[in-house]
Amino acid sequence: MRCRHCATALRDNEDRFIDLGHSPVSNAFLSAEDLGRAETHYPLKVYSCPKCALVQIDEVQRPDALFSDDYVYFSSFSSSWLAHARAYVDLACDRLQLTQRSRVMEVASNDGYLLQYMAQRGVPCVGIEPTASTARVARERGIETIGEFFGADFARRFAAERGRADLVLGNNVLAHVPDINDFVAGLREALAPAGCITLEFPHLLQLVQQRQFDTIYHEHYSYLSLRSVQRILAAQGLHIWDVQELPSHGGSLRVWAQHAEHSRAVLPSVAALVQREDAAGLGQRHFHGALQAQAEQIKNDLLAFLIEQRRAGKRVVAYGAAAKGNTLLNFAGVRADLIDFVVDASPHKQGRFLPGSHIPVVAEQRLREARPDFILILPWNLRDELAAQLAYTRDWGARLVSAVPTLQVD
Numbered sequence: 039m040r041c042r043h044c045a046t047a048l049r050d051n052e053d054r055f056i057d058l059g060h061s062p063v064s065n066a067f068l069s070a071e072d073l074g075r076a077e078t079h080y081p082l083k084v085y086s087c088p089k090c091a092l093v094q095i096d097e098v099q100r101p102d103a104l105f106s107d108d109y110v111y112f113s114s115f116s117s118s119w120l121a122h123a124r125a126y127v128d129l130a131c132d133r134l135q136l137t138q139r140s141r142v143m144e145v146a147s148n149d150g151y152l153l154q155y156m157a158q159r160g161v162p163c164v165g166i167e168p169t170a171s172t173a174r175v176a177r178e179r180g181i182e183t184i185g186e187f188f189g190a191d192f193a194r195r196f197a198a199e200r201g202r203a204d205l206v207l208g209n210n211v212l213a214h215v216p217d218i219n220d221f222v223a224g225l226r227e228a229l230a231p232a233g234c235i236t237l238e239f240p241h242l243l244q245l246v247q248q249r250q251f252d253t254i255y256h257e258h259y260s261y262l263s264l265r266s267v268q269r270i271l272a273a274q275g276l277h278i279w280d281v282q283e284l285p286s287h288g289g290s291l292r293v294w295a296q297h298a299e300h301s302r303a304v305l306p307s308v309a310a311l312v313q314r315e316d317a318a319g320l321g322q323r324h325f326h327g328a329l330q331a332q333a334e335q336i337k338n339d340l341l342a343f344l345i346e347q348r349r350a351g352k353r354v355v356a357y358g359a360a361a362k363g364n365t366l367l368n369f370a371g372v373r374a375d376l377i378d379f380v381v382d383a384s385p386h387k388q389g390r391f392l393p394g395s396h397i398p399v400v401a402e403q404r405l406r407e408a409r410p411d412f413i414l415i416l417p418w419n420l421r422d423e424l425a426a427q428l429a430y431t432r433d434w435g436a437r438l439v440s441a442v443p444t445l446q447v448d
């Protein structure tokens with residue numbers, strides 16, 4: 039295997055970041071009929087490039103297999119994510135002085151969760167979203183959405199036909215593209231000379247420091263630091279002039295970039311964050327190597343807890359059928375014998391089964407009927423939001439549990 043950015047050969051032992059065994063693709067939810075069929079498991083192993091320090095997953099799969107029409111993630115089902123999108127639109131319009139004459143392009147625009155706010159302000163915008171089910175919802179909202187994969191070819195075609203954009207944004211997509219160089223070349227092609235790019239992605243520093251090994255899954259190809267993104271953008275003539283730290287997804291970065299020859303002056307935030315990454319030891323073997331042992335510890339603690347409750351006759355269910363939950367449950371080998379069901383607000387997931395663990399996904403009504411003793415929150419990044427939403431479960435004495443970064447029972 040070779041590094042996706044610099045093509046350096048990656049060695050199985052020396053360059054390994056973490057090995058989480060084998061797991062099905064995390065968004066491959068199953069129907070009742072699927073349970074009788076074989077399920078494909080892929081290695082879930084991550085490497086760190088010794089030359090450019092890009093942390094990346096080893097398994098290359100065809101994107102159409104990962105983002106099928108059954109792909110079930112709809113951004114608009116999270117209220118905190120909608121608030122985040124709205125605040126971003128206000129900031130970007132203000133900072134970049136976007137008007138009715140500007141053009142905005144969002145790559146991986148999902149169901150129009152963000153562009154709806156751009157449209158409300160009268161700024162012309164277009165979304166690029168290859169997943170048919172979410173693109174359809176965006177169009178129903180009145181957001182023009184092009185159902186194609188974004189890359190250099192697409193961007194050149196689009197720029198020739200429609201012109202370049204004053205703002206090109208991509209939230210939680212940079213880490214999810216198999217060919218990161220081609221994707222970033224596309225950003226450059228799509229961008230007007232004085233235009234601006236913003237990208238949000240989970241921060242590798244948080245992944246390691248907060249033991250977020252469950253954010254590793256097959257659709258998530260790259261695990262990014264500011265330094266690695268700076269390097270990848272610079273190779274395409276793009277220059278980062280600001281970076282913000284965000285609480286989303288357990289700690290993300292938002293970078294602001296422009297064509298190098300037209301870039302604004304670099305703000306002090308950039309050097310300060312690079313310095314923090316270096317001081318923490320990011321990119322160095324000893325820093326990365328600790329994560330494997332921490333993941334094993336989290337797995338053992340969770341299993342011990344679940345077995346203890348089962349023996350005591352207590353009932354444990356889970357909440358939030360997020361991708362990270364699948365990584366955790368499959369790595370720990372938890373099945374429906376230890377967790378009765380998982381509640382999820384999305385009707386697209388209800389009635390189906392989690393990949394690998396085959397735990398049934400149900401509507402919240404089941405929680406009120408079953409009155410479980412413990413509720414394991416799988417998307418720990420939404421713990422506060424979900425705790426407020428689940429306050430009523432205290433009536434029958436239910437307690438909330440989360441496994442990452444350490445087992446916590448409230």
Ligand SMILES: [Zn+2]
Nearest residue numbers: 041044087090
């Ligand atoms: Zn590399």
